[in-house]
Amino acid sequence: MRISDRRFAVFLMAPAALFLAIFVAYPLFRLVADSFFKISPIAGGPRDFVGLDNYFRAFASEAFMGAGWRTLAYTLVVVTLEFALGLGMALLFTMLGRNSQIWRTVFLYPLMIAPIVAGLLWKFLMIDNFGLIGTLMHQAGLLANPNQIGWLSDPNIVLFSVAIPDIWLTTSFMCLVLFAGLQNIPGDLIEAARLDGARAPAMLFRIVLPLLRPVIAVALVVRGIDAARAFDTILIQTNGGPQSASETMSLLIYRTMIRFGDPGLASAMGTIYLLAMLAVAFFAVSTIWRPGKDN
Amino acid sequence: MSSRTTISRITAIGGLSTAVLLAATACGAGGPAVTSGSAASTVNVLVEAGGHAELTGVAEQCKKDTGVSANFVELPYDGMFNRLSSEFSSGNVSFDVAALDSVWLPSFKDAVQPIDELFTDEAKKDIFPALVKEANVDGHFIGMPAWTNAEIILYRKDLFDDAKNKADFKAKYGYDLAAPTTWKQYQDISEFFTKDGMYGTDVKGGVETEWLAHVLQAGSPMVLDANNNVVIDNAAHKEALDFYVSMTKSAPPGAAQVDWAAAQNLFNQGKTAMTRFWAHAYRQIPKDAPVAGKVGAAPMIGGSAGVAGVPGPWYLSVPKATKNSDAAKKFIKCAYDHNDLGIESSLGLASRISAFEKYQDKAGYESFGPLIKTLNGAATATRPATEKWQQIVDTVLVPLLQKAVAGGNSTALLADAKKQIQDLLK
Numbered sequence: 001m002r003i004s005d006r007r008f009a010v011f012l013m014a015p016a017a018l019f020l021a022i023f024v025a026y027p028l029f030r031l032v033a034d035s036f037f038k039i040s041p042i043a044g045g046p047r048d049f050v051g052l053d054n055y056f057r058a059f060a061s062e063a064f065m066g067a068g069w070r071t072l073a074y075t076l077v078v079v080t081l082e083f084a085l086g087l088g089m090a091l092l093f094t095m096l097g098r099n100s101q102i103w104r105t106v107f108l109y110p111l112m113i114a115p116i117v118a119g120l121l122w123k124f125l126m127i128d129n130f131g132l133i134g135t136l137m138h139q140a141g142l143l144a145n146p147n148q149i150g151w152l153s154d155p156n157i158v159l160f161s162v163a164i165p166d167i168w169l170t171t172s173f174m175c176l177v178l179f180a181g182l183q184n185i186p187g188d189l190i191e192a193a194r195l196d197g198a199r200a201p202a203m204l205f206r207i208v209l210p211l212l213r214p215v216i217a218v219a220l221v222v223r224g225i226d227a228a229r230a231f232d233t234i235l236i237q238t239n240g241g242p243q244s245a246s247e248t249m250s251l252l253i254y255r256t257m258i259r260f261g262d263p264g265l266a267s268a269m270g271t272i273y274l275l276a277m278l279a280v281a282f283f284a285v286s287t288i289w290r291p292g293k294d295n
Numbered sequence: 296m297s298s299r300t301t302i303s304r305i306t307a308i309g310g311l312s313t314a315v316l317l318a319a320t321a322c323g324a325g326g327p328a329v330t331s332g333s334a335a336s337t338v339n340v341l342v343e344a345g346g347h348a349e350l351t352g353v354a355e356q357c358k359k360d361t362g363v364s365a366n367f368v369e370l371p372y373d374g375m376f377n378r379l380s381s382e383f384s385s386g387n388v389s390f391d392v393a394a395l396d397s398v399w400l401p402s403f404k405d406a407v408q409p410i411d412e413l414f415t416d417e418a419k420k421d422i423f424p425a426l427v428k429e430a431n432v433d434g435h436f437i438g439m440p441a442w443t444n445a446e447i448i449l450y451r452k453d454l455f456d457d458a459k460n461k462a463d464f465k466a467k468y469g470y471d472l473a474a475p476t477t478w479k480q481y482q483d484i485s486e487f488f489t490k491d492g493m494y495g496t497d498v499k500g501g502v503e504t505e506w507l508a509h510v511l512q513a514g515s516p517m518v519l520d521a522n523n524n525v526v527i528d529n530a531a532h533k534e535a536l537d538f539y540v541s542m543t544k545s546a547p548p549g550a551a552q553v554d555w556a557a558a559q560n561l562f563n564q565g566k567t568a569m570t571r572f573w574a575h576a577y578r579q580i581p582k583d584a585p586v587a588g589k590v591g592a593a594p595m596i597g598g599s600a601g602v603a604g605v606p607g608p609w610y611l612s613v614p615k616a617t618k619n620s621d622a623a624k625k626f627i628k629c630a631y632d633h634n635d636l637g638i639e640s641s642l643g644l645a646s647r648i649s650a651f652e653k654y655q656d657k658a659g660y661e662s663f664g665p666l667i668k669t670l671n672g673a674a675t676a677t678r679p680a681t682e683k684w685q686q687i688v689d690t691v692l693v694p695l696l697q698k699a700v701a702g703g704n705s706t707a708l709l710a711d712a713k714k715q716i717q718d719l720l721k
Contacts, residue, residue, distance in 0.1 A: 042406045043386025043616070063690065128549025129561065153500075153549035155701070241501065242551035242697040244690075258377045260686040261402060263384070 031274075034267035041261030054268035064269060066244065067252040068276075070159060071228055074248055078163050078227040079220060085167070086174030086219075091204075093175070094182045104179070111172045115165070119236035122165040126151035126237075152238050155245035162246045165233045170226070174219055181215030182208070217288040221281050228277060249273050338622050341368045341390035343375050345575075345642040346609060349442050350394075352636035357629035363622045365392075372396075376685070379403060388616045391623040395438055397429055397608045401682045407612040408620060409435035413628055421647045423670045426608050429677040438610025439627045440646035442637055445595065445604035445675070446508060447665040448481075449562060449577060450474055450569040452591040454488065463487075474593035478538060481569070481596060485545035488568035495545035496569045497561055500700040501554035503692040504605045505571055509535035511605070511674045512598025518687065518716065519679040525716045528709040536696075536705045543700050551697040562586065571595070573607060574669075577662035578643045594665035595672070603674035608646060683719050691715045 003011075035055070038048045058064045089107060093100040110118070125133050134146035143149065151161040185208060193203050209216070231250040234240065240247035240255070247255075253273065257266035342350060347369045354365035368390060370378055376399060382388045383406040395403060414436045419427050426440045454460055455472055464472035468483050475481040485495025499505055507517045515531030526532070543550050547561055555573070562570040565585040577592050595604045611630055613623040635650035637643070638660075645651055648667070655663035669675065678684060695712045699705055 040405075041380060041384050042403070043384055045405065127557075128552065129547045129557075129566065130564075147548040150549050150551070153552040155551070155697070238552065241693065243694045243701075255689065258380050259689065261380060261384075261682070 028274075031267050032271050034263055035271045037264050039263040041263060050264065054264045055272070057265055058268050058272060063244065063247070063252060067247050067249045070245075070247065071230075071249040074159055074163055074230060075224055075227045077160060078166050078230075079224050081163075081167050082171045082174045082223060083216075083220065085171045087178050089171070089175040090178035090182055091208075093179050107175060108172045110169050111176075113169065115169060115232040116236055118165045118169050119233035122168070122233075123152065123237045126161055126164075128153050153242055155243045158238060158242065158246045162230075162234045162237050165237070166227060166230060169233075170223065174223060177215060177219040178212065181212045185211050213288060213290075217284060220288065221284045224280065224284070225277055336362050336622060337364050337366055338391040338619055338626050339368055339389060340365045340626070341370070341375070341378070341393040343372050343394060343396075343609070344369055346394045346441070348640040349637040349642045349644065350630065352640065353630045353633050354626075356633045356636060357626055360629060360632075361625045363625045363629070365626060383614070383616075386616055388614045391613065391617040391619040392626055393612055393614060394441060394609045395612050397606070397610065398678060398684055398688075400429065400432055400438055400610060400612075401680045401684060403612070404432045404437055404682070406614055406616070407437050408615050409437055410439060410613060410624060410627065411436050413439055413624065413631065418631060421649050423606065423646075423648060425606050425670070425675055425677050426646065429606075429608070429680070430610060432680060438612040439631055440608045441611045441630055441634075442642065442644035443606050443608035443646045443670065444573045444575055444644055445606050445666055445669040446505060446571050447574045447577075447595055447604075447662060447669055448474065448569060448593040449572050449662075450484075450591050450593065451565075451586060451589055453589040454568055455591070460487075474591060475569070475596060476593075478596055478598065482542070482545070484569060485542060489545040493565070494547045494561075494567050496542055496571070497553055497558045497567050498539065498543045498546040498550040498700055499553045499555070499558050500551040500697045501557070501693060503688050503696060504607070506535055506539045506692075506696060507678070508571075508595065508603060508605050509539055509598065511603035511676055512596070512600055514598070514600035514674065516676065517605070517679060518692070519681065523679075523681065523720065525713050525720070527716060528706075528713045532709055533705055536699055536709065539696070540699050540705065550700040574662045574666040575642055575644050578659065579641070592662040592665050594668040597672070597674075600674040602669060602672035603676070604669040604672060606670055606675065606677055608677075681720070686719055687716055691719070 036049060036051060038046075038050045038053070040046050093104055093107075096103070113121075125131055128134075128147055128150055131146070131151065133151065134143065134149060137143045138146040138148075149157070152158055189207060189211075190203065193207055198207070228248075229250050230248050231254065234246055234248060234251060238246045240251045249269070253266050253269045256262050256269060340350065340354075347367050350365070350367070354367070358364045375396070379393060379395070379399065380402075382390075383403060393407075395407075414427075414430070422430075422440055423443065426443060430436050430438050430440060455474065461472045464484075464487050467487065470480075472484065472487075475484055481496070488495040510517050510532050513531035513534050515526060515529055518525065518527050518532075520526050547553070547566060553561075558567075558570055558572060559576055559579075561567045562572065562576075563580055563584045563586055574592070577590065580587050580590060595602055597603065611627045613620055613627070617623060631647070634645045634647040635653055638645050638650060638654050643660075651663050651667050654660045655667060681687070691712050695708050698708055
């Protein structure tokens with residue numbers, strides 16, 4: 001039996017479309033729909049339509065706005081450091097060539113650790129009174145006493161402290177992606193640049209990075225979204241404290257929904273968060289990747 | 296621009312959008328709840344880790360007496376509320392009996408059944424009055440106290456009995472070194488032991504209960520009065536907060552993040568000479584801890600309103616959604632009848648006055664006398680019965696304490712907290 005190309009394409013797409021409809025479209029629809037209601041946290045309770053009230057409450061909430069800025073700061077710190085360190089390591093591995101095989105494997109090790117475990121590990125390293133980092137820095141003569149820096153109890157630095165496990169865990173991911181991208185840069189192009197007298201900085205900024213742009217875009221967008229969803233490592237280290245100084249958007253939405261029993265407000269926050277993430281992703285794609293424009 | 300370029304651009308952006316949507320919506324919790332479909336003679340009991348040990352003896356006895364066997368589902372404390380909340384909101388529960396922390400009763404009052412028939416006059420006489428009051432929400436008893444707790448004073452007996460410490464203390468403060476019975480003594484002793492890498496006591500900035508006990512001792516209801524007016528800015532709250540913060544100079548650094556686990560660890564590791572802590576911790580000091588066998592227990596200290604603590608009871612409740620109510624209620628009746636069986640468990644607590652009294656004079660149970668005295672304290676009271684309590688604690692009280700221990704102005708912080716709580720209760 002002959003079937004048309006169009007029908008064949010529909011058959012191929014149907015399973016994925018069905019999956020997306022059930023597991024993405026429907027929950028998304030429910031998320032947006034719930035954001036217009038005031039909902040009882042107990043099943044069978046009242047469900048009243050309140051229009052945009054949940055959105056007004058979210059924007060009027062200090063906790064929501066604070067969590068938004070903190071999430072942005074956290075994401076920028078994490079992604080910037082991961083990108084810088086990951087790119088450095090990827091360039092080093094490329095220079096080492098085959099000799100880097102073992103080091104590449106070792107460098108990937110943190111990627112295989114569960115975030116909860118990493119969070120616990122770093123909590124024990126940084127915790128007040130018993131933390132190893134403070135003790136080691138004290139023994140090295142860098143701190144006057146082991147508790148001089150309240151890694152997890154000082155609201156001014158806690159956001160950076162809770163970012164450390166995340167950076168430790170996923171710098172290797174960034175490195176892996178950029179390393180794969182570097183392998184695809186034609187060797188003759190580098191060779192030609194070298195013959196023309198280009199020095200290392202010029203080669204990096206005028207040849208390597210422009211050619212890596214699509215890979216960088218994907219890496220930044222994927223890691224950016226992932227970092228903005230930071231939840232488990234922070235939950236285990238500080239539970240958002242002290243003074244909510246490490247409460248990111250995911251933690252706030254989770255607490256609003258589960259702990260404070262306000263699914264309507266949590267849905268409104270989730271919807272705003274989703275739209276913000278989509279906007280950032282589109283911006284990143286259109287400015288860094290620019291698909292089609294280079295042709 | 297060619298159509299091929301257009302298609303590839305749309306595909307790229309579409310693919311990326313899908314990735315974003317997938318990533319952003321991938322934070323759903325857990326799988327679906329399992330409907331209770333077990334045999335009527337088996338009840339699924341959802342408990343926090345310590346509760347499992349506490350109820351194991353009861354379960355064995357209950358099977359002998361009534362034929363109802365218990366299947367325990369054990370969760371860590373932090374996961375309990377979230378699991379309960381998720382299952383109650385789905386209307387499909389996987390358990391027939393749940394052990395609820397007292398703080399959660401108002402939140403889940405609409406999801407659990409009344410068990411008024413279990414609260415006979417005789418039963419009410421044998422349960423601490425504050426607990427009988429707390430179990431009654433909107434005119435119905437919705438939870439049977441399974442075990443209760445309160446903060447008492449734990450102190451290092453070896454340091455207090457040391458001859459040099461005794462002499463030095465008397466020389467400095469003019470009275471004998473002994474377990475404190477006034478807050479002034481507590482301050483002096485804390486100051487005295489803060490030396491050589493050790494601290495007199497701890498200050499817990501990560502939990503609110505201890506500060507609230509000081510509020511009760513100063514003669515005010517906690518945060519809300521009987522008519523649900525916010526009274527957090529009154530003189531008693533300020534006095535309690537100022538006292539609480541004053542102890543930071545004799546406490547380990549990082550008070551903002553010190554919670555129960557951290558404080559217990561500090562004491563068990565020998566870093567603090569005294570701690571105000573839940574009574575069960577006395578029997579939970581590990582045998583290999585540096586302080587094992589060197590700890591004494593004393594009742595919570597009173598303020599101008601007398602001795603007061605905030606009880607920490609857990610209640611056994613039956614969800615409305617279970618199909619196994621009869622067996623669940625039989626299990627709760629067993630738990631009440633054989634309440635003393637929990638005392639020999641690792642948690643080592645009970646809820647009936649008679650059960651505590653049976654053990655209070657036995658060796659190893661020295662914490663029970665101070666616990667009974669604290670629970671019977673004139674000003675001892677349970678937390679306000681509002682379903683917003685957890686939110687008030689998480690978003691107002693704990694951040695308030697953390698700002699206060701970091702040097703914030705107590706009057707301004709309390710005034711600000713009042714406004715925030717009023718907004719939450721609107």
